[in-house]
Amino acid sequence: MNKGIAILGSTGSIGRQTLEVVDRSEGRLTVQALAAGSNWKELLAQIEIYRPRLAAMMETEAAERLAEALRERELSIPVVTGEAGLAEAACLPEVDTVVTAVSGAIGLGPTMAAIEAGKEIALANKETLVAAGPLVMAAARRREVAILPVDSEHSAIFQCLQGQDRRLARLILTASGGPFRDKSLEELHQVTPEDALRHPNWRMGPKITIDSASLMNKGLEVIEARWLFDIDFDDIEVLVHPQSIVHSMVEFADGSFLGQMGLPDMRLPIQYALTYPERWQTGWPRLDFTKTAALTFRRPDLERFPSLELALTAGRTGGSLPAVMNAANEVAVHAFLDHRIGFMDIPRIVREAMEAHEWQKEPDLPAIRQADAWARRFVAEQVGKGREVSA
Numbered sequence: 001m002n003k004g005i006a007i008l009g010s011t012g013s014i015g016r017q018t019l020e021v022v023d024r025s026e027g028r029l030t031v032q033a034l035a036a037g038s039n040w041k042e043l044l045a046q047i048e049i050y051r052p053r054l055a056a057m058m059e060t061e062a063a064e065r066l067a068e069a070l071r072e073r074e075l076s077i078p079v080v081t082g083e084a085g086l087a088e089a090a091c092l093p094e095v096d097t098v099v100t101a102v103s104g105a106i107g108l109g110p111t112m113a114a115i116e117a118g119k120e121i122a123l124a125n126k127e128t129l130v131a132a133g134p135l136v137m138a139a140a141r142r143r144e145v146a147i148l149p150v151d152s153e154h155s156a157i158f159q160c161l162q163g164q165d166r167r168l169a170r171l172i173l174t175a176s177g178g179p180f181r182d183k184s185l186e187e188l189h190q191v192t193p194e195d196a197l198r199h200p201n202w203r204m205g206p207k208i209t210i211d212s213a214s215l216m217n218k219g220l221e222v223i224e225a226r227w228l229f230d231i232d233f234d235d236i237e238v239l240v241h242p243q244s245i246v247h248s249m250v251e252f253a254d255g256s257f258l259g260q261m262g263l264p265d266m267r268l269p270i271q272y273a274l275t276y277p278e279r280w281q282t283g284w285p286r287l288d289f290t291k292t293a294a295l296t297f298r299r300p301d302l303e304r305f306p307s308l309e310l311a312l313t314a315g316r317t318g319g320s321l322p323a324v325m326n327a328a329n330e331v332a333v334h335a336f337l338d339h340r341i342g343f344m345d346i347p348r349i350v351r352e353a354m355e356a357h358e359w360q361k362e363p364d365l366p367a368i369r370q371a372d373a374w375a376r377r378f379v380a381e382q383v384g385k386g387r388e389v390s391a
């Protein structure tokens, strides 16, 4: 198997781990395009190693600095910019698979463009499916494009479903519970961004790490699973599993459970999405069952973690509400990271946005974008910033 890949979000946690997978691929995976937001220095370093055909930077000024640095090094690699630039990187003829690893709903446009261009998607950017699951999946079906999960839980489920009769199957999504799983409601009002960024099991980008701490991440993942696996919300259960060893499970009609296990290491699901249906040898650390702590499971506490319930409500209601919930959460999370609001203000503000929104039952892509933009403005006003906070 040989594949040309584009990585949208190559400078982030998933992006850099994808490049590690490429490094071990013995030339079977080749980097055709790299894209990021504003970190032009990191992108430059990656370009010098991987020599893609095209580079994209969301921010214009960063794109200009990157282009200048490339000229100085006599590297004739074009740099494109903005959302259209990310889409162009994803749609290059030499690209077979697009790894969508940007953070936030900004991934939606380039992912849709890639699907329309017939590219296979290795999907890490869950916000895309949260905001517009029905539209994304319909486009993928129409273009006969595979959407292969990178998210660890969805990769686990995908692996467990291979070759199975999945009628009447139920999904059990595991959650680490994050750094605050044993904190009281009173304590949760006092936690800081620094506390929330200390995830017990995974090293990830800041936005998803805060989502893990609030359990919003699990809510987003339930919606992601609903669309990826075409399954009812009633057939998806969340269980807190602090060890993050069982990455998720499927319960079949006959009462059999299949789970996928491994150390918490995103390189494995990234590689599986890129090599499916093949499994390649890896030299990464492996699970040693004789040294593994007891595996425990419990139900999540929705009173202490209201973000999970908000996401489930948005998912079940559907229409434009998931896009609003997701955008509101993105802006609130950034405000929390900037010390402008408290941790428990995140769900309060998301709830306010959901309640104030004028719901649409079957929004098209422009309507989804409008709902997303409305929610960003709404939350920016709520946090007293008075200007739009970008994704």
Ligand SMILES: NC(=O)C1=CN([C@@H]2O[C@H](COP(=O)(O)OP(=O)(O)OC[C@H]3O[C@@H](n4cnc5c(N)ncnc54)[C@H](OP(=O)(O)O)[C@@H]3O)[C@@H](O)[C@H]2O)C=CC1
Pocket (backbone or CB within 6 Å): 008, 009, 010, 011, 012, 013, 014, 015, 035, 036, 037, 038, 039, 040, 058, 100, 101, 102, 103, 104, 106, 124, 125, 126, 127, 150, 151, 152, 202, 203, 204, 205, 206, 207, 208, 266, 391
């Ligand atoms: N990290 C993980 O282990 C997991 C992540 N995911 C999902 O993968 C996605 C990426 O997460 P993660 O790698 O942790 O995030 P990071 O914050 O580490 O990286 C985000 C990447 O997106 C780029 N980016 C940010 N904002 C924009 C923008 N407006 N336009 C274009 N590019 C942008 C960043 O570029 P720059 O560096 O220039 O800012 C960076 O390359 C998220 O959707 C997350 O939920 C899912 C499962 C696990």
Ligand SMILES: CC(=O)[C@@H](O)[C@H](O)COP(=O)(O)O
Pocket (backbone or CB within 6 Å): 151, 152, 153, 174, 175, 176, 177, 178, 202, 208, 211, 212, 213, 217, 218, 266
């Ligand atoms: C690695 C990964 O897939 C993350 O989405 C992970 O699930 C976060 O951990 P939580 O279970 O704490 O949300």
Ligand SMILES: [Mn+2]
Pocket (backbone or CB within 6 Å): 151, 152, 153, 221
């Ligand atoms: Mn996950």
